[in-house]
Amino acid sequence: MNTGSSSPECPFGQIYHSLLDHYGPQYWWPAETPFEVMVGAILTQNTAWRNVEAAIDNLKGGNLLAADKIINCPDMQLAQLLRPSGYFNIKTTRLKNFCRFLQTAGFERLRELPTGELRRQLLAVNGVGPETADSILLYAFERPVFVIDAYTRRIFCRFGLVSGNEGYEALRQRFEGAVDASAAIYNEYHALIVRHAKSACRVKPACSECVLYDECAYAAK
Ligand code: SF4
Structure with a gap:
């Protein structure tokens, strides 16, 4: 790098x-795709990274690491998969909110937005605060945001x-x-x-x- x-x-x-x-x-962010970065950025709120990894492994194990699959997954099932990351009911809602935003906006269309507008749209998603938005901007969209x-x-x-x-x-x-x-x-x-x-x-x-x-x-x- x-x-x-x-x-x-x-x-x-x-x-x-x-x-x-x-x-x-350090070769960050520890994820295989931009979508996995975004999921990790949401799940890492108020928990240690090893717990996020366990939840993401659960999503991968259930073949659910995709926006449409997360949206369509029943809340109770998704919450159980996210349980290792803590606050799993809240994170179920937040992750679904974010996936609906991503599916509606489209990752490729979001990539074309100026950084300020992209940041504004991310912050408008319920459950996405400044640290989460900036982690997504930097590590998923490769924007120069600290x-x-x-x-x-x-x-x-x-x-x-x-x-x-x-x-x-x-x-x-x-x-x-x-x-x-x-x-x-x-x-x-x-x-x-x-x-x-x-x-x-x-x-x-x-x-x-x-x-x-x-x-x-x-x-x-
Ligand atoms: S307080 Fe300063 S010297 Fe001590 S570990 Fe932190 S950075 Fe290092």
């Missing part, structure tokens, strides 16, 4: 390069680059203003943030093992 470049002069670029050097390319999640807030707040209390849009604009507008870089950067948050910058951080130790405000305390 082309992981692109981001200015090593700015701290956002320095962190990107340090994480990339340390962990290497995904902000709890890991991003944690790492960059500890590092001292954001307060952590900013709204989603303010943080997204902060990152997009600091990092080259490239889907390849945003793809890799978000994946590296998730990797780092799970490997070192956990809830209880392992600062002594961290590749960012020398520059981090939290570690300097």
Whole structure:
């Protein structure tokens, strides 16, 4: 994968390069098709990725990983397949909502929309919030939109680059203003943030093992 470049002069670029050097390319999103990316982005709300994988495996096992099949699947059956991902009744409704939107709009027609309009339409789907919409934009439609999640807030707040209390849009604009507008870089950067948050910058951080130790405000305390 082309992981692109981001200015090593700015701290956002320095962190990107340090994480990339340390962990290497992450080859995200872990999915075989854009549709699987979109399903995963919806199911990953409020749960760990391993639980999403189990639910997607259930859909694949039932030969249901397609918008029309999910729409036509009885709610109770779909909910049982989605059970490993948690909140399975809510996610049944949200996934069906999204599949109806996708089937009505058409993936190929959506691909032709400008990013701002596509984002607006995704956010209009009941159950799709900014993080889900941006994950879909970046990983399914390959648009240069930075995904902000709890890991991003944690790492960059500890590092001292954001307060952590900013709204989603303010943080997204902060990152997009600091990092080259490239889907390849945003793809890799978000994946590296998730990797780092799970490997070192956990809830209880392992600062002594961290590749960012020398520059981090939290570690300097
Ligand atoms: S030094 Fe500690 S707080 Fe800072 S990024 Fe690394 S693990 Fe997180």
